Amino acid sequence: MIDLITQTCKHIKVLVLVTFTVQFLSLVQATNKPLQVIYAVNAGGEEHTDRHGIRYEADPLHGVIGTASAYGKQLLMIGRVPQSDEILYQTERYHTANFGYEIPISGDGDYVLVLKFCEVYFNAPNMKVFDVVLNGEHTVIAELDIFQQVGKGVAHDEYIFFTVSRGKLFYKEEESDIKASKITIEFVKTDRDNPKINAFALLKGDVERVPRLPPLNNDDPTERSVEQDIINEDIIEKPTSTKARKTSGPRQPNPYSMDDSSVMLPVFIAIGAFIPLLFCLCKL
Structure with missing residues (x-):
């Protein structure tokens, strides 16, 4: 016994x-799992791969809805981003009514939707204000005023964190159904000009490691190459085959x-x- x-x-x-x-x-x-790029779009523009290795597709809404604009190219520079990635904030898609994109989902897990904006036209706040709705039910940004947030010609990113499980999307205390493995992001018109988007990217994995813009007070264009041209190779899962990219100057240490x-x-x-x-x- x-x-x-x-x-x-x-x-x-x-x-x-x-x-x-x-x-x-x-x-x-x-x-230690890197972020996986599920889907990324350069709204109103062509394909572009940013300094993190995220490949943004050309705008799929060309000729479908809204207006593509490259008005931002008239600006001398876009604040908070390196010159090589300014194109993501120079082009945009806007519409005189509500419009949006369908975004594919890749199974259950934690996601972050990075929305990229830049005010390239107005010179004062309260001129362009709109809402952003996720999956038809979640108002993730109410009354977004880009100029009020950062001013003119300065990059502004919004980070939308959510979880997918068993066919449902969970955002904060809310949930909604996912249909055909796709969700939607909609830009909703208010009484102050037209809604717009410059670019967006959906990432999956360790969402706490999502690349973020530098602090807003870094306004010196001579300093931006020091902090912003860093290539964060260990946080984004790379495709199996990629073309070699030439970098300007010596490789910088990775802050991550x-x-x-x-x-x-x-x-x-x-x-x-x-x-x-x-x-x-x-x-x-």
Whole structure:
């Protein structure tokens, strides 16, 4: 009887150890998983690959709805972005009524929709104001005034975080149905000019590592190449085959690889819990 109890305890120890190890390895794998680019569009413009390796398709709504405009090319520069990526904020699509895009979804998981805007025409706030609605039900941005946010000729990104599970989209405390593995993003007209979008990208994976614009107070165009021309190669999952890109000047250090404390914190916690448990199991 004692031998049976001893064998049972050993089996339980092995089962606990295996279960914890599997969970630990899954946590490490999820933590280090790069972002996957699901879909990206350069609204009103042609195909473009940005400094992070995100490939933006040419606007699929050409000749379908709204108006494509390259008015932003008249500006001398676009603030907060390197010159190579200004095109994403120089071209746009607008419409005199509501309009939007269908966006494909790639299975369950965490997503972030990055919406790119730039006011290239008006010189004052409260001139162009509109809403943004996700999947027909979620008002993710109410009364967006680009000029009020950043001024004229300055890039402004909005980050929309949501989760997909079992055919439903979850945004904050709300949920909606996903049909045919696609969601929608709609730009809704108000009484102040027309809604617009410059570009957008849907990313999946570790959404906390999404590339973000530098702080708004970085207005010196001579400094932007130092901070903004950095290529973050480890945070975006690259296609299997890509053309080599020439970079201007020496390669800069990667800020994401220099400070991963927030990303690795769950790993450290798991290790801290794993070692005492392993010690206790070995003592039994």
